[in-house]
Amino acid sequence: MLDFFTIFSKGGLVLWCFQGVSDSCTGPVNALIRSVLLQERGGNNSFTHEALTLKYKLDNQFELVFVVGFQKILTLTYVDKLIDDVHRLFRDKYRTEIQQQSALSLLNGTFDFQNDFLRLLREAEESSKIRAPTTMKKFEDSEKAKKPVRSMIETRGEKPKEKAKNSKKKGAKKEGSDGPLATSKAVPAEKSGLPVGPENGVELSKEELIRRKREEFIQKHGRGMEKSNKSTKSDAPKEKGKKAPRVWELGGCANKEVLDYSTPTTNGSPEAALSEDINLIRGTGPGGQLQDLDCSSSDDEGAAQNSTKPSATKGTLGGMFGMLKGLVGSKSLSREDMESVLDKMRDHLIAKNVAADIAVQLCESVANKLEGKVMGTFSTVTSTVKQALQESLVQILQPQRRVDMLRDIMDAQRRQRPYVVTFCGVNGVGKSTNLAKISFWLLENGFSVLIAACDTFRAGAVEQLRTHTRRLSALHPPEKHGGRTMVQLFEKGYGKDAAGIAMEAIAFARNQGFDVVLVDTAGRMQDNAPLMTALAKLITVNTPDLVLFVGEALVGNEAVDQLVKFNRALADHSMAQTPRLIDGIVLTKFDTIDDKVGAAISMTYITSKPIVFVGTGQTYCDLRSLNAKAVVAALMKA
Amino acid sequence: MASADLRRVADGGGAGGTFQPYLDSLRQELQQTDPTLLSVVVAVLAVLLTLVFWKLIRSRRSSQRAVLLVGLCDSGKTLLFVRLLTGLYRDTQTSITDSSAVYRVNNNRGNSLTLIDLPGHESLRLQFLERFKSSARAIVFVVDSAAFQREVKDVAEFLYQVLIDSMGLKNTPSFLIACNKQDIAMAKSAKLIQQQLEKELNTLRVTRSAAPSTLDSSSTAPAQLGKKGKEFEFSQLALKVEFLECSAKGGRGDAGSADIQDLEKWLAKIA
Numbered sequence: 001m002l003d004f005f006t007i008f009s010k011g012g013l014v015l016w017c018f019q020g021v022s023d024s025c026t027g028p029v030n031a032l033i034r035s036v037l038l039q040e041r042g043g044n045n046s047f048t049h050e051a052l053t054l055k056y057k058l059d060n061q062f063e064l065v066f067v068v069g070f071q072k073i074l075t076l077t078y079v080d081k082l083i084d085d086v087h088r089l090f091r092d093k094y095r096t097e098i099q100q101q102s103a104l105s106l107l108n109g110t111f112d113f114q115n116d117f118l119r120l121l122r123e124a125e126e127s128s129k130i131r132a133p134t135t136m137k138k139f140e141d142s143e144k145a146k147k148p149v150r151s152m153i154e155t156r157g158e159k160p161k162e163k164a165k166n167s168k169k170k171g172a173k174k175e176g177s178d179g180p181l182a183t184s185k186a187v188p189a190e191k192s193g194l195p196v197g198p199e200n201g202v203e204l205s206k207e208e209l210i211r212r213k214r215e216e217f218i219q220k221h222g223r224g225m226e227k228s229n230k231s232t233k234s235d236a237p238k239e240k241g242k243k244a245p246r247v248w249e250l251g252g253c254a255n256k257e258v259l260d261y262s263t264p265t266t267n268g269s270p271e272a273a274l275s276e277d278i279n280l281i282r283g284t285g286p287g288g289q290l291q292d293l294d295c296s297s298s299d300d301e302g303a304a305q306n307s308t309k310p311s312a313t314k315g316t317l318g319g320m321f322g323m324l325k326g327l328v329g330s331k332s333l334s335r336e337d338m339e340s341v342l343d344k345m346r347d348h349l350i351a352k353n354v355a356a357d358i359a360v361q362l363c364e365s366v367a368n369k370l371e372g373k374v375m376g377t378f379s380t381v382t383s384t385v386k387q388a389l390q391e392s393l394v395q396i397l398q399p400q401r402r403v404d405m406l407r408d409i410m411d412a413q414r415r416q417r418p419y420v421v422t423f424c425g426v427n428g429v430g431k432s433t434n435l436a437k438i439s440f441w442l443l444e445n446g447f448s449v450l451i452a453a454c455d456t457f458r459a460g461a462v463e464q465l466r467t468h469t470r471r472l473s474a475l476h477p478p479e480k481h482g483g484r485t486m487v488q489l490f491e492k493g494y495g496k497d498a499a500g501i502a503m504e505a506i507a508f509a510r511n512q513g514f515d516v517v518l519v520d521t522a523g524r525m526q527d528n529a530p531l532m533t534a535l536a537k538l539i540t541v542n543t544p545d546l547v548l549f550v551g552e553a554l555v556g557n558e559a560v561d562q563l564v565k566f567n568r569a570l571a572d573h574s575m576a577q578t579p580r581l582i583d584g585i586v587l588t589k590f591d592t593i594d595d596k597v598g599a600a601i602s603m604t605y606i607t608s609k610p611i612v613f614v615g616t617g618q619t620y621c622d623l624r625s626l627n628a629k630a631v632v633a634a635l636m637k638a
Numbered sequence: 639m640a641s642a643d644l645r646r647v648a649d650g651g652g653a654g655g656t657f658q659p660y661l662d663s664l665r666q667e668l669q670q671t672d673p674t675l676l677s678v679v680v681a682v683l684a685v686l687l688t689l690v691f692w693k694l695i696r697s698r699r700s701s702q703r704a705v706l707l708v709g710l711c712d713s714g715k716t717l718l719f720v721r722l723l724t725g726l727y728r729d730t731q732t733s734i735t736d737s738s739a740v741y742r743v744n745n746n747r748g749n750s751l752t753l754i755d756l757p758g759h760e761s762l763r764l765q766f767l768e769r770f771k772s773s774a775r776a777i778v779f780v781v782d783s784a785a786f787q788r789e790v791k792d793v794a795e796f797l798y799q800v801l802i803d804s805m806g807l808k809n810t811p812s813f814l815i816a817c818n819k820q821d822i823a824m825a826k827s828a829k830l831i832q833q834q835l836e837k838e839l840n841t842l843r844v845t846r847s848a849a850p851s852t853l854d855s856s857s858t859a860p861a862q863l864g865k866k867g868k869e870f871e872f873s874q875l876a877l878k879v880e881f882l883e884c885s886a887k888g889g890r891g892d893a894g895s896a897d898i899q900d901l902e903k904w905l906a907k908i909a
Contacts, residue, residue: 008730013728034732038761063735107728394765398764400760406845407845410845590853623850
C-alpha cells in the first residue's frame with residue numbers, strides 16, 4: 001500500500017528507508033523538501049508530487065524528518081497514526097544515536113528498523129480494517145444528529161483538529177447507542193411548534209422534581225437565600241424552555257452548562273452540591289428528548305473544560321517557577337508556548353503590510369519548524385520564535401532563480417538576437433516609469449534598447465514613452481556611441497493588437513541589431529478576463545526572455561490576488577507544456593512606504609520569484625536591487 | 639609587586655586619569671598592608687586572566703579548525719561528507735540544515751578538523767555561509783562535473799559570492815574546488831572547469847559592477863575580484879585556489895569505495 005517510508009536527518013542523511021515499490025524515493029522527497037520545507041509552506045503536512053501523495057512530520061528536537069509516500073488515488077486513513085507511531089518508536093529506540101549534535105553518531109549508528117516498522121504498519125492496517133465498518137455506521141446514524149454536533153464544533157474554531165475528531169467520534173457513539181430513540185422523539189417536537197400534551201406533563205413532573213430538590217436543598221443548607229435564588233435562576237431557563245421552541249432550549253441548556261461549571265470554581269462546596277442536584281434532575285427527568293441530543297455535546301464540553309482547567313491552574317501555580325525554568329533550563333517548545341508569541345508576530349507582520357493569509361501561513365510554518373525544538377539556555381520563547389521567523393523571511397526573499405539580466409543579455413547578444421522583456425501589472429503601478437528607468441540602466445551599461453509601445457489602450461501612453469525616449473536619447477546621443485541609435489520607440493498608434501505590435505517590434509529589433517526589447521503593456525485589473533487573455537496571448541506568441549510583474553509596494557492583501565490571478569491567467573492560456581509564468585517582480589514606489597515593506601514578502605512568497613528591481617523615486621537613477629537583510633530588518637523592527 | 643601589577647592594569651585600561659583618586663586610595667590601603675584586599679585583588683586578576691586566555695584559545699581553535707563543504711544543490715556535498723567521515727556510502731536527501739562532525743586527518747600528526755556540510759539550496763546557502771564563514775580554515779567548493787555545462791552560470795555566481803566573502807575574512811581560508819562526480823562518463827575535467835569558471839567569473843565581474851546598487855546605500859562598493867583591466871584568472875587572487883578531481887560515489891557503485899584520496903591528502907596538508 002505504501003510506496004515508501006523514509007526517515008532522514010535535516011542534514012540530509014537517510015537514516016532508514018522502507019521501499020514498498022522499486023522506484024526510488026529520492027526524487028519526490030527532494031521535491032517535497034524544495035517546494036514545501038524550504039519555501040515556508042509547511043502549514044499542512046501533505047504534499048502531492050505527480051502521482052504520489054507525501055505526508056511528512058518534522059521532529060525538531062532531534063532534527064529528523066519522517067516522510068511517507070503513497071499513491072494519490074488511495075485514501076489511507078491510517079497514515080497519520082502510522083507516522084506518529086513510527087516517530088515515537090524510532091525516537092525512543094535510537095535516542096542515544098540521534099541525541100548528539102555531531103553527525104558522526106548518526107553515521108555510525110545502525111538503524112535496523114525494518115521489523116519494528118513492519119509490525120507498526122501491520123497494526124495500523126489492521127486497526128483501519130477493524131474501524132472501517134463502524135465508521136460507515138457512524139455516518140449513517142449521524143445523518144440527523146450531525147447538525148448540532150457540527151454546529152458545536154464550529155463555534156469553537158480554535159479547538160485542535162484532533163479534539164474535534166474525538167468529539168465527533170464520541171458524539172457519534174452516543175448517538176449510535178441512543179440516537180434513534182432521541183431523534184424519533186425529537187422529530188415530533190420539532191414539527192409541532194407548541195408543546196404537545198404528554199410532553200407538557202413530563203415537563204411538569206420535572207418541575208415538581210426541581211421544586212422538591214430545591215426544598216431539600218434549602219433544608220440541608222439553611223444558609224443564604226441568595227443561593228436558593230440562584231437555584232431558581234438556574235431553573236428559570238428551564239421553565240422558559242417549556243414554552244420556547246426546541247432550538248432555543250438547546251441554547252438554554254448550554255447556558256446552564258456554563259453555570260454548572262462556573263459555580264464550583266467561584267463558590268464553595270454548597271454550590272457544587274447544587275450543581276450536582278441539577279445534574280441529578282437532568283438525569284432523572286424523563287422528558288429528555290432535548291437533553292439526550294446534547295448529552296454528548298455536554299460531555300464534550302465537560303471534557304474540553306477539564307482539559308483546559310488543569311493547565312490554567314498549573315499556570316497560576318507554577319508561573320513563577322515556570323518562568324525561571326524557562327529561562328535557565330533547556331526545554332522543548334510546545335505549540336501552546338508559542339501560541340501567544342506567534343499571534344503577536346502575526347499581528348506585527350500584518351501591521352507591516354504583509355498580506356494576512358501569508359502572515360498566517362508563515363507563522364504556521366514557523367510553528368511547525370519549531371515545535372519540539374529544544375531551546376538553549378537563557379533563550380526565551382519570544383527570542384527563539386523571532387529568530388526563526390527572521391531566518392524564514394530571509395529564506396523567502398532569497399531568489400530561487402538566478403537573476404542576472406546583464407549576463408543573459410550578453411548571451412543573447414552573442415547569439416545575435418534581441419533580449420525581450422515584458423512588463424505587466426495592474427493600472428497605475430508604474431510600468432512605463434520603471435521601464436524607462438530600466439532602459440536608462442541598460443543604456444548606461446552600453447546596450448541598445450528598443451521600447452515597444454504595446455499599451456494601445458490608455459490615452460497618452462505612447463506619448464509618455466515618446467517623451468521618455470526623447471530624454472533618454474538626449475542623455476545617450478548616437479554621437480557618443482559611434483553613430484548607433486541607442487534607444488528608439490516602436491509604436492503603431494492606438495487600438496491595435498498588442499501581441500502583433502510586440503511581434504513586429506521584436507522582428508524590427510532583430511533586423512536593426514538592438515540588444516534589448518522592452519515591451520510595455522497596458523495596465524489591467526486582474527479580474528478583467530478579456531484583457532488577461534490578451535496578455536497571455538502576447539506572452540505566448542512572443543515568448544519573451546523575461547516576464548516582469550510590476551507591483552507597487554503600497555499594496556497589502558491585494559498583492560496575493562494580483563499575482564495569483566496574473567499567474568493563473570498566464571498558465572490557463574498557455575499551450576506549452578510548462579506554461580510561461582511571471583519570472584520576476586519589480587517593486588515600485590518603495591520610497592513611499594517607510595518600513596512597511598510587507599509587500600516584498602507577500603509577493604515573493606506567492607510566486608517564489610525574485611524581486612529584480614526596486615523603484616525608489618522619480619528620476620532615472622532611482623532603481624535599486626533588493627537587499628534581503630535590509631528588508632527583513634525593517635520588517636522585524638518593532 | 640602587587641601595586642606594580644595594579645599600575646599596569648590601570649595603564650592598560652587607558653583611563654588612568656579618571657581612576658586616579660581610587661588608585662590613590664588603593665595604594666594607601668595597600669601600604670597599610672591589608673592582606674584581605676590584596677588577596678581579593680590577586681584573585682580577581684587571576685580570574686580575569688584565565689577568562690581572557692580561555693577566550694583566546696577557544697576563539698583560535700574554532701576559527702581555524704572548520705572545513706566548509708559548499709556548492710550547489712545535488713553536487714554531492716553530503717555524500718562527500720559521509721565518505722570522508724566513514725568511507726561508506728549513504729543515501730542522501732536535500733539538506734535543510736548544516737551537519738558537522740570531527741574529522742581525523744590521516745597524517746602522522748593526527749590532528750583533527752571539523753567538517754561542516756552546508757546546505758546548497760539557493761534560499762539557504764548564503765545564510766549558512768554567513769554563519770560559518772568566520773570559522774573557516776578551509777573551504778571546499780564542490781562542483782558537479784557532469785552537470786557543469788548546464789549550471790555553469792549558477793556555479794560561477796555562487797563561487798563569486800563565496801570568493802568575495804572569503805577574501806573579506808581576517809584570515810583567508812584555503813580554497814579548493816573539488817570537481818565531483820568524475821565517475822560519470824560525460825564529466826568535465828578539472829582543467830576545463832577551471833577555464834570555464836575563469837571566463838564566467840570574468841563576465842560576472844562586469845555584470846556585478848553594473849548591477850543597480852542595493853537598497854541600503856550605506857553598504858560599501860563590492861570588492862573587486864582579481865586584477866582590473868585584465869582577464870580574470872584564479873592566480874590573481876590573494877587566496878590560493880586549487881582544483882582537483884574526485885568522485886564521492888566511486889566507480890564501482892554503492893558498495894565500492896570512493897575516489898577521494900586527493901581530497902584527503904589536501905585536507906591533511908592544510909590541517
